[in-house]
Amino acid sequence: MPDPSAEPARFRGRPLDVGPDEPLARALARRGRRLLGRSLRYHRPRAPFCGVGHCTNCLVRVNGVPNVRACRYVPSPGDRIVSEAGWPSPEVDLLAAFDLLFPRGLDALHGFRRPAWATPLYQRAIRRLAGFGRLPDAGVPPAVTPGEERRVELAVVGAGRSARALLAATGAGPGTLVVERDRALGLPDGVESLDRTTAAFLPPPEEGADRPFTLLAVGDRGRAHRIRARTVVVATGGYDASLLFAGSDRPGVLTAEGALALAPVPERPPFRRAVLVGGGERVAGLLALWGTHVEAVIAPGTVGPEVARAASEIGVPIYPRTLLLEATGGRRIRRVTLAARGGGARFSLSTDAVVLAHRRLPNSPLLFQAGASMAWRSEAGAYFPALGPGFATSVPGLYAVGEVAGFTGAAITESGRRLAPSLGGRGPVDLSGLTTLLDGAPGPLDGYYPELVDRLPRRSKTVACPCEDVLLGELADFHARGYRGIEVAKRYTGLGTGLCQGRYCVPEAVLLLAAWERRPAPEVGRITARPPVVPVPLGALAGLPEGGARTGP
Amino acid sequence: MTAPTRDRYRIIIVGGGVVGLFTSYHLARAGAGPILVVERGFLSSGASGRNGGGVRQQWETRATVRLAREAVGEYRRFGREFGLNPYFRQGGYLFLAESPSEAERLRAVHAIVASEGLPSRLLRPEDVARIAPDVARDRVIAASYLASDGTLYPFPVLWGLYERVRALGVEVLLGVEAAGVVRTEGRAGGIVTASGPIAAERVVNAAGGWSAEFSRRAGLEPANAPTRHEILATEPVRPFLDPMVIRLSDGLYVSQTMRGELVGGRTMPHPPGTAGGMSTSVDLLPAMARSLVDLLPRTAPLRILRAWSGYxxxxxxxxxxxxxxxxxxxxxxxxxxxxxxxxLAPASTRRVAQAVLGERSDLDPATFGPARFLDPDRPSTPERLQPG
Structure with missing residues (x-):
């Protein structure tokens, strides 16, 4: 418990009212303060979006360390927290003039070339504005956090429903280690967990080694772990996808996870009236939770019967097969512009939030890194591990369960339970009757983006990659110049090279390029899952004991 | 484009990286077409899209110093000539020595570079602070610095070349692998691809990490060999580091890009060869973290964003x-x-083009020609200034 006599944490000089275990972004949102960031190039206002520590919208400087995610950071007494974005402040940023001066965007690739004598001046000016935060203060303790190495039988990444069901059913005890990015709750006795620790890197196993897997994981407080394991289960779940529209980077547009992360209690949403985007069971759940605060449900595709039922019970209008064209407003959105697909007229709705719940994507980078064979599933617009009998991936000793393996609803828990005998070496398990995302149905965004791009308002910016402020127009220019493929698009535009490591922009860009290039998404390619899975501090990795032999008892 | 428009070219260049594309540029400007470039992957898929972007002129070999000086001039002009801005920034290269033998090497390099007319400087440890205040100096006993060295973004160079050479009539095939060489009367007469042979009077092996393999496919035992190297980038922070810094003791090199990322690598105990493909080894991240924090202590809380490798x-x-x-x-x-x-590409490829056209260049064949490895009695004085 924090010492009540201790100096409180301070945000921009003011004492911060923060509850136990409450992340900073939620504490600030309770006081009505959401605008924490400004975008990299155009200094557009940014507020929390993803709520799970991936996007670039809520970076603050904590005790001299830049780029700390407010949605994940739990303040401690005595913390000094400031905002680095914006000049002079995130709310009033004179550099937002760039947004007005360059309505079609700033072409850095072709710009700043003439006259020759001005090159050093351009470069000096650009370097004064570059980067998110400033360099960490000198002597920020601790420079290097000692790490540890441990050897286990079974490492389970994630402590969600599927992992818990697995652990309960195996009777797993000593020798099992769970790595969980939040707090692992409800684990069986004797199962050890590393809480608030994120798996960062899982290279392919070393053949012939006693413990072939090496997993690097880093705790929120900067401690790194090198875990040697005989078997690894990846149960990393999924996350809510982004959606492209004009102003999709504006404050008030957020994922369902982002909205839940900001809610002081789940029943009290962090908005007055929201538009819910999506038509599946996730939207039905959110309607049950926040029904009276929902202005409308809009879906890129069809709307499931459970959503229709829930919405009609509380009188919320539904707009199936609808294009979300634009969100407008200043520091907070006020209005969305919509149009029915197939050429319907534009109309608009008043709202102060857009909550994205139309599509879940698997948290799959660890599986890619480990070398598991992955298959593109067009119904989800994502890659999932190709699973053999008993949830085995193509890599011996590596298993995938739950949402990351494509299961949905009750099958998430059930998949974990059914994996247990397979891990215990008691033969293949029965996969029948498990519902998965992967039912062969057309995806929710089937044909959506080509239709959208034709109708996007020309006068406002559509930001295709919010971390790097890459505009949709730059992607279109890339295509028009004859370049092809997502790997080249990333290198040409910078899309996907930001702090979220392409989690939010790349899946949408792949669908868009597939439509423009008139070929299936797998041919557009995928961006190599370059380690680490999440950005990890140098000081944490530097504290790991020297590598040494990977094999041994 | 994935299919050639003709069945015969004057020149086929294997490899669509910076060396192949720049060579095709010089040849096309000399009117040597028709020219075909074949690239097995996508543009920038090899080392041209995986390097740290350093451009330096401090070398132990005079001819390399001259090539590098010419390349610096070309990269300064690149944006204006090719229409895309590679942001070539001349922030200097700072070499750090921590032992008497390393210091001796820097002195030797300095003597050569300075005698070529470049204002290279030998620095005392305390002078380092003025050029890179955040660099730890406790073990540094000597340093060398050349302010006109610099760094650039490799990608715009590739795009600029790609767009320009096609405008000059060069055909660039992407995703097409040269599986072998057609031999006609004891000469190279073209290449073999999955969709058949393509004839040419000259074949250029500019395949980078795959060039040893392509020599083998041409029936020639190569002298060169690929080695996997790893590199990483941190999250971007406001630029604080002007020069590329190279520490000889651990082969660490690091620079800060225009947008604020630190990009660098270090010597790793990798066996030569391509084992591991273009993956990242589990030991790289901690090893690189130790080196970086040691060199730039204030970076300890900064996060590694991504690591990759190339040949x-x-x-x-x-x-x-x-x-x-x-x-x-x-x-x-x-x-x-x-x-x-x-x-070196803008300058070295001009000599490649001369070799293709049968012209004499200013490069001494005994130093740079392929024949030098065929003479078993040849004395060898390797260029040792390897990192970065």
Whole structure:
């Protein structure tokens, strides 16, 4: 418990009212303060979006360390927290003039070339504005956090429903280690967990080694772990996808996870009236939770019967097969512009939030890194591990369960339970009757983006990659110049090279390029899952004991 | 484009990286078409899209210093000539020595570079603070610095070349692999692809990390060999580091890009060869973190954003291999750049083009020609200033 006599944490000089275990972004949102960031190039206002520590919208400087995610950071007494974005402040940023001066965007690739004598001046000016935060203060303790190495039988990444069901059913005890990015709750006795620790890197196993897997994981407080394991289960779940529209980077547009992360209690949403985007069971759940605060449900595709039922019970209008064209407003959105697909007229709705719940994507980078064979599933617009009998991936000793393996609803828990005998070496398990995302149905965004791009308002910016402020127009220019493929698009535009490591922009860009290039998404390619899975501090990795032999008892 | 428009070219260049594309540029400007470039992957898929963007002129070999000086001039002009801005920033290269033998090496390099007329400087440890205040100096006993060295973004160079050479009539095939060489009357007479042979009077091996393999496919035992190297980038922070910094003791090199990322690598105990593909090894991240925090202590809380790897194409003496291969007339080697192909490319490829056209260049064949490895009695003085 924090010492009540201790100096409180301070945000921009003011004492911060923060509850136990409450992340900073939620504490600030309770006081009505959401605008924490400004975008990299155009200094557009940014507020929390993803709520799970991936996007670039809520970076603050904590005790001299830049780029700390407010949605994940739990303040401690005595913390000094400031905002680095914006000049002079995130709310009033004179550099937002760039947004007005360059309505079609700033072409850095072709710009700043003439006259020759001005090159050093351009470069000096650009370097004064570059980067998110400033360099960490000198002597920020601790420079290097000692790490540890441990050897286990079974490492389970994630402590969600599927992992818990697995652990309960195996009777797993000593020798099992769970790595969980939040707090692992409800684990069986004797199962050890590393809480608030994120798996960062899982290279392919070393053949012939006693413990072939090496997993690097880093705790929120900067401690790194090198875990040697005989078997690894990846149960990393999924996350809510982004959606492209004009102003999709504006404050008030957020994922369902982002909205839940900001809610002081789940029943009290962090908005007055929201538009819910999506038509599946996730939207039905959110309607049950926040029904009276929902202005409308809009879906890129069809709307499931459970959503229709829930919405009609509380009188919320539904707009199936609808294009979300634009969100407008200043520091907070006020209005969305919509149009029915197939050429319907534009109309608009008043709202102060857009909550994205139309599509879940698997948290799959660890599986890619480990070398598991992955298959593109067009119904989800994502890659999932190709699973053999008993949830085995193509890599011996590596298993995938739950949402990351494509299961949905009750099958998430059930998949974990059914994996247990397979891990215990008691033969293949029965996969029948498990519902998965992967039912062969057309995806929710089937044909959506080509239709959208034709109708996007020309006068406002559509930001295709919010971390790097890459505009949709730059992607279109890339295509028009004859370049092809997502790997080249990333290198040409910078899309996907930001702090979220392409989690939010790349899946949408792949669908868009597939439509423009008139070929299936797998041919557009995928961006190599370059380690680490999440950005990890140098000081944490530097504290790991020297590598040494990977094999041994 | 994935299919050639003709069945016969004057010149086929294998490799669509910076060396192949720049060579095609010089040849096209000399009116040497028709020219075909074949690239097995996508643009920038090899080392041209994986390097750290350093461009330096501090070398132990005079001819390399001259090539590098010419390349610096070309990169300064690149944006205006090619229409895309590679943001070549001349923030200097700072070499750090921590032992008497390293210091001696820097002195030797300095003597050569300075005698070529470049204002290279030897620095005392306390002078380092003025150039890079955040660099730890406790173990530094000597340093060398050349302010006109610099760094650039490799990608715009590739796009600029790609767009320009196609405008000049060069055909660039992407996703097409050269599976072999057609031999006609003891000469290289074209290449073999999955969709059939394509004839040419000259074949240029500019395949970088794959050039040793392509020599083998041409029936020639290569002197060069690929080695996997790893590199990483941190999250972007407001620029604080002007020069590229290289520490000889651990081979650490690091620079800060225009947008604020620190990009660098270090010597890793990798066996030569391509084992591991283009993956990242589990030991890289901690090893690199230790080196970086040691060099720049204030970076400890900064986060590593991504790591990747690529192939150096190493020759036995550390110098490029440029010239027609005496074992196979019509087959021109343009490889062995040892991780420095990008920085020398604008200048080195001008000599490659001369070799293709049968013209004499200012490069001494005994130093740079492929024949040098065929003489078993040849004395070897390797270029040792390897990192970065």
């Amino acid at each position: 150096y194409d190493d020759s036995p003496d550390g110098l490029p291999i440029i010239g027609e291969d005496p074992r196979l007339p019509g087959f021109v080697q343009a490889n062995g750049f040892g991780g420095h192909g990008f920085m």
